[in-house]
Amino acid sequence: MTALAALIRRDIKIALRVGGGALIGVLFFLTVTVLMPFAIGPDLALLTRLGPAILWLGALLASLLMLDRLFTADHEDGSLDLIVMGRAPLELACAAKALAHWLAAGVPLIVATPALGLLLNLDAAATSAVALTLLVGTPALTFTGMIGAALAVTLHRGGLLLAVLVLPLSIPVLIFGVAASQAAISGPLSFGTPFSILCALSLVSLVVGPFAAAASLRHGLD
Amino acid sequence: MTLIDLANPTKFLSLTARVLPWLAGATAILLLVGFYQAAMAPDDYQQGATVKIMFVHVPNAWLAMFVWGVMSLAALGTLVWRHPLADVAAKAAAPIGAAFTFLALVTGSLWGRPMWGTYWEWDARLTSVLILFLMYLGLMALWRAVDDPSRAARAAAVLTLVGAINLPIIKFSVDWWNTLHQPAAVLRMGGPSLDKAFLIPLLVMAVGFSLLFVTLHLAAMRNEILRRRVRSLQMMQASQQAA
Numbered sequence A: 001m002t003a004l005a006a007l008i009r010r011d012i013k014i015a016l017r018v019g020g021g022a023l024i025g026v027l028f029f030l031t032v033t034v035l036m037p038f039a040i041g042p043d044l045a046l047l048t049r050l051g052p053a054i055l056w057l058g059a060l061l062a063s064l065l066m067l068d069r070l071f072t073a074d075h076e077d078g079s080l081d082l083i084v085m086g087r088a089p090l091e092l093a094c095a096a097k098a099l100a101h102w103l104a105a106g107v108p109l110i111v112a113t114p115a116l117g118l119l120l121n122l123d124a125a126a127t128s129a130v131a132l133t134l135l136v137g138t139p140a141l142t143f144t145g146m147i148g149a150a151l152a153v154t155l156h157r158g159g160l161l162l163a164v165l166v167l168p169l170s171i172p173v174l175i176f177g178v179a180a181s182q183a184a185i186s187g188p189l190s191f192g193t194p195f196s197i198l199c200a201l202s203l204v205s206l207v208v209g210p211f212a213a214a215a216s217l218r219h220g221l222d
Numbered sequence B: 001m002t003l004i005d006l007a008n009p010t011k012f013l014s015l016t017a018r019v020l021p022w023l024a025g026a027t028a029i030l031l032l033v034g035f036y037q038a039a040m041a042p043d044d045y046q047q048g049a050t051v052k053i054m055f056v057h058v059p060n061a062w063l064a065m066f067v068w069g070v071m072s073l074a075a076l077g078t079l080v081w082r083h084p085l086a087d088v089a090a091k092a093a094a095p096i097g098a099a100f101t102f103l104a105l106v107t108g109s110l111w112g113r114p115m116w117g118t119y120w121e122w123d124a125r126l127t128s129v130l131i132l133f134l135m136y137l138g139l140m141a142l143w144r145a146v147d148d149p150s151r152a153a154r155a156a157a158v159l160t161l162v163g164a165i166n167l168p169i170i171k172f173s174v175d176w177w178n179t180l181h182q183p184a185a186v187l188r189m190g191g192p193s194l195d196k197a198f199l200i201p202l203l204v205m206a207v208g209f210s211l212l213f214v215t216l217h218l219a220a221m222r223n224e225i226l227r228r229r230v231r232s233l234q235m236m237q238a239s240q241q242a243a
Helices: A002-016 A022-040 A044-067 A069-077 A079-085 A090-119 A124-155 A160-186 A192-220 B009-040 B049-081 B086-116 B124-145 B149-163 B166-176 B196-242
Strands: none
Touching: A002 A022, A002 A090, A022 A044, A022 A090, A044 A069, A044 A090, A044 A124, A044 A160, A069 A079, A069 A090, A069 A124, A079 A090, A079 A192, A090 A124, A090 A192, A124 A160, A124 A192, A124 B124, A124 B149, A160 A192, A160 B124, A160 B149, A192 B149, B009 B049, B009 B196, B049 B086, B049 B124, B049 B149, B049 B166, B049 B196, B086 B124, B086 B149, B086 B196, B124 B149, B124 B166
16 A cells, blocks of 8 residues: 555656646646637637537547656656566556546646636636536546556557547547536536436546556566 | 367468358358348338338448457457467457448448438437447557557457447447437347348348358458468568578
8 A cells, every 4th residue: 555655656746846747738728728719719608608618628638648658757767667566456556657647637637627717708607517527527538548558658659549549438528528517507408417427437447447557568568 | 179279370271261162152142132132121111212221231230349349359368368369350350340330330321311311410329339430440550550469469459348348338328318319129128129021131131241240350360360471481581681
């Protein structure tokens, strides 16, 4: 347990210090959100309607781009081999790494959401609905994305291949995340149903992600 | 003859060489009979002649999911039993499965235009099949991105097993969500709701298309084994020339 806690602390420290790049994700999130009004025009009513979708897409892309580094940096300096050979079960170590990644890279996105909601003319209720759905939805993005990150590091390929593998898996999260936020803002469907499914997706990915990533690391690293 | 005997690629090649012509013949006969029966089937009282798209659409959609199931078994063969031909089977199945999925989407789209008034509708069944198609393409990209086949095989196996979660979602999407796509008419509690005049040609076509898959899959596996042999011969030749 202490080993896993140490792993989480280490990963968060590395992510937040110089060269870590966790906060670049927030900057990217901000830039994507600012780009959208240029593409669709500064129509405030339209932005209000599209706001949840824009925020969800921005968060999805930001978390996707940061996933590339989840295992690569550790693989380059050799610490990934130590983690794989260590006494802690690899599944738990993967879960710990993903948790640390979510704390360092996912939580800042959620914290930034209210500020970005202002730019998209969302009111307080809508912004908090989006932030809430992101809070329960982004773990699913991190934990399914971890599978792609583990595959990418064993294949020495990243970038586009990672995106092509991970994005189809994250479509359900996007669908129910946006559906829940839209339901909270404009109705007429209930907020509870898509929100519960979103929670279920996160819980399933919490189980499937570490096992698949550990299997891929165990079979793929040499 | 068990699965383990087939682990020897030479035995596999000689066995499939004997089996393939028969399989191909049976496929051709069944598909011809199926197409004839489908052409002779009565028009639907509501849908008219467009109902005949069903005889191609439904078997393709079944196979789209079935092929991913075959690949999941092959993935288990790669990761758990380390069967030497499992990754060949998985690699050969991916493009065929992608083709079936594409055909299911296209025929469904052509059927949807006169029936629903739209080529595409973002409902649960259509979306989940589209995701399946994207995952087939991603898997093929993964196979192509890595030059070492055994390394690619293990990565693809993990991804295939993760993607298998999508299969029950596709199957039950029409029950879980209120969709435009109609619910199951053949494999359902209480027997098929389809009339015999449609059911029999449909089943003949389904068996025909399944045999088509088996034939194509075995042929593609043979090609893959031969391709790997050619490649290792070329490598040997190149290293001899270098030495």
